[in-house]
Amino acid sequence: MGIAADIAIIVTVGFVGGIVAQRLKQPLILGYIAAGVVLGPATGGVLISDPHDIELLAEIGVALLLFALGIEFSLKELRPVQKVALIGASIQILLTVGAAAGMGLFLGWPWTDAVWFGGCVSLSSTMVILKTLQSQGRLGTLSSRVMIGMLLVQDLAVVPLLILLPKLTDLRAGLPDLGWALVRSALFLAVMIVVGTRVIPWLMRRVSRWNSRELFLLTVTGLGLGIGYATYKVGLSFAFGAFVAGIVLSESDHAHQALSDIVPLRDIFGLLFFASVGMLLEPSFIQDNLLLVLGLAGAVSLVKGLICAGVGRAFGFRNVVPLALGLTMFQAGEFAFVIGRVGVNTGSIGAELYALIMAVTLVTMFLTPFVSGATAPVYGFLKRRRQDEPVLTINLDRDELHDHVVLAGAGHMGRTVAGVLRRLGLPSVAIELDQHRLETCRDAGLAVIYGDASHPLVLEAAGLDRACVLLITTPSPVVTLAIARHARRLRPELHIVARAGSEEVLTELYEIGVHEVVLPQMEAGLEVTRQALIHLRVPNQQIERFADDVRREFYVPLRAEGSDGA
Secondary structure, eight states, X not given: OTHHHHHHHHHHHHHHHHHHHHHTTOOHHHHHHHHHHXXXXXXXXXXXXXXXXXXXXXXXXXXXXXXXXXXXXXXXXXXXXXXXXXXXXXXHHHHHHHHHXXXXXXXXXXXXXXXXXXXXXXXXXXXXXXXXXXXXXXXXXXXXXXXXXXXXXXXXXXXXHHHHGGGGGGHHHHHHHHHHHHHHHHHHHHHHHHIIIIIHHHHHHHHHHTTOHHHHHHHHHHHHHXXXXXXXXXXXXXXXXXXXXXXXHHTSTXXXXXXXXXXXXXXXXXXXXXXXXXXXXXXXXXXXXXXXXXXXXXXXXXXXXXXXXXXXXXXXXXXXXXXXXXXXXXXXXXXXXXXXXXXXXXXXXXXXXHHHXXXXXXXXXXXXXXXXXXXXXXXXXXXXXXXXXXXXXXXXXXXXXXXXXEEEOOXXXXXXXXXXXXXXXXXXXXXXXXXXXXXXXXXXXXXXXXXXXXXXXXXXXXXXXXXXXXXXXXXXXXXXXXXXXXXXXXXXXXXXXXXXXXXXXXXXXXHHTOSEEEOHHHHHHHHHHHHHXXXXXXXXXXXXXXHHHHHHHHHHHHHHHHHHHO
């Protein structure tokens, strides 16, 4: 069956790897990479007939991921990070190339090999970082927007690297090619502005009028991959073109439906990408050069992480942002394989250096979910060591902080609650770590503190000792539990109402001593039911009684279970 059988086998084994990763409470991508290692020819696997074909399909996974990200993304969100994206990412690339090349020279490599190694590891993995942030629920935070901006510039940097690296011995000959590539890029972006504002909205309106879900999906997919291919033909990254297409489509009225349709395709092809990454692993090479691979992987991760964190700090970002950059963007990315393969094909580097680049890249990619997951605890530790750091407050009069409501989280739910309290004339203060949400609260005139609500110092700054109630609306279960524990420790008698994402978290919150826990999915289901019963002309009193009974039957046993475990 050829490639069809290969895809079936990869999806099946990837499914098993995903289940194992889920059971071990690890990101699914680790399971997918492990599946690729099991199926790879380097481990003696004979099930996959042509791994190269899978690598080609994996490029579609990268493109679809960036296409979906572009649909979700807004250019307005990039404005606060445009300087660090354009200038900071360029500085980071140059510093990383220099530092990694220095490692190669220290090991006695020829200077050309050292620079090739630096160029390959200077770019981070867009695919791994986005999937990691998605699994951690950190997409939309200020640190994630900084990362995405820098990743976009890194993707663009592939073009000059592919032009200049093969001509290291004669850089003067490569500069005209680089200039022509910049001209092509400018022309492509100009064409995309015209097409995106005139052609694509017209096309989407025409297709949507036909009410064909299948044709709509084909249109969306064709736009993403077609524009990506056009970008590739003009000498830019295929994935970058797909991202531009997503941004263009995000401005249309059909963006939400397009995103919902494309997500399943994105996830399937994403599995193929991570499995193909695992197939590149050569256990025999790693076994023969274990110390070299681990040493270089550790050195690259440390130095690149420090450079990324330093760039974030140099451009004025404080608190958790530099730390998040350092602990998430430290790895070498998928473009290391592309750049390294060009080096082999042009005879610029040998097969052994390419194998070393692949091994170092795979090790750092594999470590990303673990290291990135340490951002919150490391930041909490550092905050405890810097008790005197001032807390930024907006629209807040500290003299009025008594008998007020403290809102941990200023997302949509938190801002809705704060708005209702303000209408009722009840004082409240929100705590938020995301810069975009902070600005939204400021513009709305809401009192807000910039900080991590899971840190005792920030809770104290919000006047928790004089508050009448604490409302925890953050979506992350880890953060919610941390906030509840600190609040109970600082003021055991305070009334706490928290949001829970699952029954397990709900039970844990009751064990801590939270007074009321709300499960959004449960309440949404009750509201949908209420609307249906109103349409069926069921009396309002009966509907309310029914809702109260359902809540009692659902929440009371879980509360009792939590109390028993306390």
